[in-house]
Amino acid sequence: MKFNPITPEAVAAFTNIVGQEHVLLPAAAEDMLRYTHDETEDLRYEPEVVLKPANAAEISRIMQYCHENYIPVTPRGAGTGLSGGALAIHKGVILSTERLNKIVAIDERNLQATVEPGVITQVFQEAVIERGLFYPPDPSSRGSCFLGGNLSESSGGPRAVKYGVTKDYVLNMEVVLPTGEITWTGANVLKNATGYNLTQLMVGSEGTLGIITKIVFKLIPYPTQNLVMLVPFRKEEEACAAVSQIFIAGIVPSAMEFMERDAIEWTCRYLSMEVPMAADEEAHLLIELDGNDLDLLFKDAERVYEVLEQFNVGEILVADSEKQKEDLWRLRRNVGHAVKSNSIYKEEDTVVPRAELPVLLRGVKEIGARYNFKSVCYGHAGDGNLHINIVKGDMSDEDWNNKLPEGIKEIFRLCVELGGTISGEHGIGLVQRQYINIALNEVQLRLMRGIKELFDPKGILNPGKIF
Amino acid sequence: MKFNPITPEAVAAFTNIVGQEHVLLPAAAEDMLRYTHDETEDLRYEPEVVLKPANAAEISRIMQYCHENYIPVTPRGAGTGLSGGALAIHKGVILSTERLNKIVAIDERNLQATVEPGVITQVFQEAVIERGLFYPPDPSSRGSCFLGGNLSESSGGPRAVKYGVTKDYVLNMEVVLPTGEITWTGANVLKNATGYNLTQLMVGSEGTLGIITKIVFKLIPYPTQNLVMLVPFRKEEEACAAVSQIFIAGIVPSAMEFMERDAIEWTCRYLSMEVPMAADEEAHLLIELDGNDLDLLFKDAERVYEVLEQFNVGEILVADSEKQKEDLWRLRRNVGHAVKSNSIYKEEDTVVPRAELPVLLRGVKEIGARYNFKSVCYGHAGDGNLHINIVKGDMSDEDWNNKLPEGIKEIFRLCVELGGTISGEHGIGLVQRQYINIALNEVQLRLMRGIKELFDPKGILNPGKIF
Structure with a gap:
């Protein structure tokens, strides 16, 4: 992949689109800081520019410009991701959705809501509870994470075991494609047998296929x-x-x-x-x-x-x-947070059929004993979704960087053997990319890469993620 | 699209793959008859050959042969479809999944089941009820339709309003691609954030992207x-x-x-x-x-x-x-059945946000008055999914063939205006194809056609459907 750097002309073009106060350059080091990382380990990548557009139209113009000029764009919600999906690893633009933060409508007649992607999950939950309605998905970061990010990573949370994950509540989305085109993915209905399911293709695509600019969710009555x-x-x-x-x-x-x-x-x-x-x-x-x-x-x-x-x-x-x-x-x-505050760590987001959990847990401990790592395990057992926090403790840097990945591979191979896979709700992003071929075969990868190319022929949107 | 006819060499190759008794040729007119139609209006299309493979390996060999030789293949379940999806409109091969009819496993520990696509929906439901488990999707044709067809058309049924449609119960599928490659689409887990959602891309794709050969469903406890x-x-x-x-x-x-x-x-x-x-x-x-x-x-x-x-x-x-x-x-x-036994008919499978149903119903009657057609309406009101049976009655053939489609367009435009779409659970198939651009814009259609081309570069699998 060969991308162009951000030139002064590009900055001028972006400024023209979003306005001076919504363009951040590295000179504003302190303001820029929070856009250099998400919640994944201690990874840092500095973008060349951060843009904070106000709406789909501005995002469309940004994407058109970047598409024409081969400039990489990394979309970013609240930056609470756990797989490095919002990191600008190829530099270029960080496109923050933080200003798209309106709850557009709560439709009590249809039990639906239309929101922008930058709404904080808990803010949305509380807004609908006031009407006696329930939006169940509740990732642990719900007090700060954005709904758009939840969709991009196919987030879950504790209540998924009864109510399903974020993907089960989205009916329709407005997205800006890497080419700048704006389209809805489906219709505002509970059932849809009209063409391929672009909505579910976009969900969980980790910001690699398009930028979500509006979401229609279904709601259910609130259990009291x-x-x-x-x-x-x-x-x-x-x-x-x-x-x-x-x-x-x-x-x-x-x-x-x-x-x-x-x-x-x-x-x-x-x-x-x-x-x-x-x-x-x-x-x-x-x-x-x-x-x-x-x-x-x-x-x-x-x-x-x-x-x-x-x-x-x-x-x-x-x-x-x-x-x-x-x-x-x-x-x-x-x-x-507690585990991570204790030590350098890596978090794995394993998932297996739920009855296989005891086998997975035993396997993790056994692999840990062989590779000499300590793990703290917790998670959504009802879904078979076990978060494995591997803590560095007194492991040498050499072992941490070179030996540990082999142990992680063994854990992931065990997941796949048990009928599971390597991420249940955090996504592949940057940090699990090296393990993707444990979970996906060549045919699946070819189809996925083909879909990526179809949506993003120049590969400018969130490059270097998933594959 | 330029396809090749079935030659004696092709028949010999197919016979070699599936065995003499599983190849039907037009000479066996009576046996062939039921493969010339589904449950859509009175449409008839005769294939050149019907093949009844036993497993994914045989289907793979058939697809490889047809891919190499530009022979169209129309996959077929029980033939209960309502949009003409199983009709061999370009002749060639009808590939029936009727022999893939085993319930492979009911996994009570994980509340999962693995089945072949030719299992009758009701047979499966009853098998799991015996274990105290519930597979909720229940299309009206459940006594005869196949699970594979249910998935291909994203079928619903009355209980979708509480429990969701077929797509909400599939965790993973084994499919044979048009090229003959065999792959699973996902993993046997309740949550999956590992790459794009190929499973949901395959669901509802109406047999145009691949042939489903195995399905892993989730089950829930049976409400007593x-x-x-x-x-x-x-x-x-x-x-x-x-x-x-x-x-x-x-x-x-x-x-x-x-x-x-x-x-x-x-x-x-x-x-x-x-x-x-x-x-x-x-x-x-x-x-x-x-x-x-x-x-x-x-x-x-x-x-x-x-x-x-x-x-x-x-x-x-x-x-x-x-x-x-x-x-x-x-x-x-x-x-x-009752409405259809009365008259020549067309059935529309409209869906809108549920509170808009009264507006849709009033609109249908008003459009009917203007175009002089009678309609009988019924359906899954809880999902906003209204089946509109337009009965020919004493309408002239001229009006039925030329004027009525304009009235149907008005109905579909109304659905879309109300936030709905043109099919909730029957699919587009053959008969709604002419209306697809009322529901989908050029961007959506380009992406969908691109996906079709990616999966099926020669366009041999179920050609002429959806688009």
């Missing part, structure tokens, strides 16, 4: 009641095994989160919080049941307890106040 | 209880309006079906069945609530009655036995 419980297990593999058993018993919890003992201990320290734990408890499940009828939830909880009796569990903590529920969720949402 | 009620409305637009109001009240029924008076009357005659109807009732809603707790369903039913009180409804019939529930569902499932 929930129960939250924290279940300690003496054996971590039993915690994983219990997950499948609860589903087999016919119960679909609204969350089913797995946390190793270390994950909880590190997070308690990080948050200065206390969770009572017996010395012999290896792991916990955070289980949430939701619905509209509290009596029914208590009945379901009874059935969950019956399943749990088959396992070696400690004392179950059932949250008895909203405050306690919030605390338990705060604990879970902060595991990532 | 349900309530079924038939609600008569004095104004059909009020029936449509009530649909949205029930959702806004926070209830998600497992079915919410709309039937015009004519639809019920014609079907009662067709089935020799009786449904009590007052003279002034214009339309009915068939509403089903499901779950695991009958008390809760009765509570939900009370809330449905409260919503219905706002409307001018007649006496609500609540099914008080399994037999009566079955009868009501038999009534609904047979509307299509």
Whole structure:
């Protein structure tokens, strides 16, 4: 790939499109800083210019210019990504969607909402809850991440186990293609058998096929009641095994989160919080049941307890106040931050069929023993989606850089053997790119590269990601 | 497109691949007959040969041969399609998946099943119900249609309103590409952020991108209880309006079906069945609530009655036995057959945001008045998916062939204006192809054609469909 650098003429053209105050150059080093990284490890890449367009029309003009002039463009939401997707590794333009931050409409008659991509996920969730509506996808970063980024990475979150991931809530999108053309991908309907599914092709494409400028989501009625419980297990593999058993018993919890003992201990320290734990408890499940009828939830909880009796569990903590529920969720949402604040780390976003979780977990520990790395595991066990945080600790730089990737390959090969894959909700982006051919064969890669070329013939949009 | 005819050498090659008894030639006119049509109007196209391969390997060899020799291949499931997708309009090969009819595995630990594409939908549903599991998609033709066809057309059915359509249950597929290459499209997981979504690109592609040879579905626990009620409305637009109001009240029924008076009357005659109807009732809603707790369903039913009180409804019939529930569902499932047995017809599969249904229905009647056609409307009102059966009655052939398409265009333009599109679950296939540019713009069509060319560079797989 041969790209052109940003010339003064290019800067002038961009300034003409978005206005002086929405163009950032490296001279403004401090303002520029946050556009040089996302939440992936400690990676830093400085773009040549950051542009903050106001709308699809401006984005279209930027893309036309960059397309004509072979200038790479890296789209960026809130920069909370965990695979390096928003990093300007080929320099060029960072195109930030932060000014496209309006909730355009909440259509209560149709249970739909139209939003711009720069709306913060939690802001949107709270806006629809006010109308008694529910937008379930809730990545841990929901307090800061953008809806557009959630779509680009096919984000999930704890409630995906009952409600599905971000992709399951998008009906239609307006996108600007790398050529500058603006189009919608589908229609504002719950069912669509009219041509190929461009909407789902765009979802999860990590900003490589187009820039999302508007999204139509479906909403559902908000469930008014929930129960939250924290279940300690003496054996971590039993915690994983219990997950499948609860589903087999016919119960679909609204969350089913797995946390190793270390994950909880590190997070308690990080948050200065206390969770009572017996010395012999290896792991916990955070289980949430939701619905509209509290009596029914208590009945379901009874059935969950019956399943749990088959396992070696400690004392179950059932949250008895909203405050306690919030605390338990705060604990879970902060595991990532806590682990990462402790050490240099790499996070793997493995996913397998849910009953294979115990096999995966055992495999990770066994591979870790052979490669001499420590891992802290947690994640969305109900979906079979295990986040593996590999902490550097006292591993040498040499081993970290050269030996560890071989261990990661073994983990990913195990995932694929188990019917799973290498990313459940974080995307491939930059950091998993080197492992992509463990998950995808040559035929799949050829088709994907062909799609990329069709949408982006000059390869200017988010180059160097995924493939 | 320039295709080659089937030569004796081609027949010999095919015979070598699938065996003599699985090759049908026009000489076997009677056996060939059912491969000349599907359930779309009275369309007939005779293929040059029908092949019934046993597995993906044989299909791969057939595709390699046809790819090399520019021979068109039309894949076919059970032939229950409603848009002409399985018709061999360019002659060549009909490739029937009828022998790929095994349920390979029902994985109760992971709530997944692996099936071949030729399994009948209802057979699969019943097999999983035996294990306490649920595969919700239930097109009206479920007693005869194939799962592979359901995926190819992105089929829905009444329960889509709560549970989603076929596409929402597929995790992974094995497909044979037009070039003969065999690949899986994804992984057997509930979440996948690893490369572009080839699975959802294949779903709904109407057999134009590849031939599905294996499918991994997700399953959910089977809801053990349900309530079924038939609600008569004095104004059909009020029936449509009530649909949205029930959702806004926070209830998600497992079915919410709309039937015009004519639809019920014609079907009662067709089935020799009786449904009590007052003279002034214009339309009915068939509403089903499901779950695991009958008390809760009765509570939900009370809330449905409260919503219905706002409307001018007649006496609500609540099914008080399994037999009566079955009868009501038999009534609904047979509307299509009943209407079609009455007259030459065309069926349109319109879909709009659900609150726009009353506007669509009024528009259809108004357009019908201007173009002098009668329509019988029914369908999945909860999804905004209205099937419009236009009956020929005493319309002249001249008007039917030349004037009516202009009226259909007006209906489709109205759908698109309302945020909807021209097919919700039947596909574009052959018969809606002429209307595709009402729903899709030039950019979308260019991308879709590009995808087609990428998968099928010689254009041999199901040529002449969609575009």
